[in-house]
Amino acid sequence: MSGSATLPASLILVGAGKMGGAMLEGWLADGLPGARVAVIDPNPSAAMVELCRAHGVSLNPAAPAEPEALVLAIKPQGLEAAAEGLAPLAGPGTVVVSVLAGKTVANLKDRLPRARAVVRAMPNLPASIRRGATGAAASPETSEEQRRTAHALLASNGHVEWLESEDLIDAVTAVSGSGPAYVFLLAETLAAAGVAAGLPPDVAARLARQTVAGAGELLGQSPEEPGSLRQNVTSPGGTTAAALGVLMAEDGLGPLMRDAVAAAKRRAGELAG
Structure with missing residues (x-):
């Protein structure tokens, strides 16, 4: 502009x-x-x-x-x-x-x-x-x-x-309008996974909350693309790589997010009449 x-x-x-x-x-x-x-x-x-x-x-x-x-x-x-x-x-x-x-x-x-x-x-x-x-x-x-x-x-x-x-x-609407709820859900599910891994619920909740908040702040301040930031914290053969192998699988987060955004976009069109 x-x-x-x-x-x-x-x-x-x-x-x-x-x-x-x-x-x-x-x-x-x-x-x-x-x-x-x-x-x-x-x-x-x-x-x-x-x-x-x-x-x-x-x-x-x-x-x-x-x-x-x-x-x-x-x-x-x-x-x-x-x-x-x-x-x-x-x-x-x-x-x-x-x-x-x-x-x-x-x-x-x-x-x-x-x-x-x-x-x-x-x-x-x-x-x-x-x-x-x-x-x-x-x-x-x-x-x-x-x-x-x-x-x-x-x-x-x-x-x-x-x-x-x-x-x-x-x-x-489907990406940024509804997007904060997707991020909040990530914090919820990360905390729940921490509990399943043996952490006390309050500890898991605090760690998940600060991890999402801190990563978001880093993303906002860094000139690097999200993919580059992800690679920066992923050592070959390490713990993060093991987790990303699940999240980035063919039935992982990528297709789930596409389906979620498509559903939100479809519903936004219905509400607009």
Whole structure:
């Protein structure tokens, strides 16, 4: 993406739950003045009320003006009920950024008929600690400047990949959207295997947890490819090589992961209708 990413001059966040709240915290940490932001949420948590108060963010304003950016972070099933109230806020000059799973650009334009620039994004759970991975796709009407604005909003919570086509969102959902659960399962099963090998359950759990966390941090910081890092810790004929002989067998982790991602992608398509 060419040019620098800039946070918008005016922003309305709709939905301040876990994901919306994490995004707001990221924007504020990146220097977005609270006076530029309005939050719409009928049932904000006490923590959100305090965050808005501390930073001068307008919470549930009576008559918000049409913003430069409108971020939708409500539950997908809540879009229908909220659309009537949101439609006046999404004007031709507004970039709409949606993190609603399963809601396509066409779905959003149907419910926000004045909107032209729409960005559909799929973040994942580590966005809550600003280490997320997000895939994003923009409608053709989205200008380069609006893409930069959307990028700045999404990048506040981690890495952003821009997709050539919205059709790839389901694959993103299957890889990075659902991916943290796969990693958590790895920690679970590694701990269980440690118990089966004779370790006390609490020791196995701590070792597995720190191993996955530490390896992830190393992967994030190292310029080397995952395959190279794997080879670096695999001595020929050693213990790691013996374990990898099982995991990398024809019926091992590779085909299981392909089947898992394919199942998640298929289900994402079904949920999108």
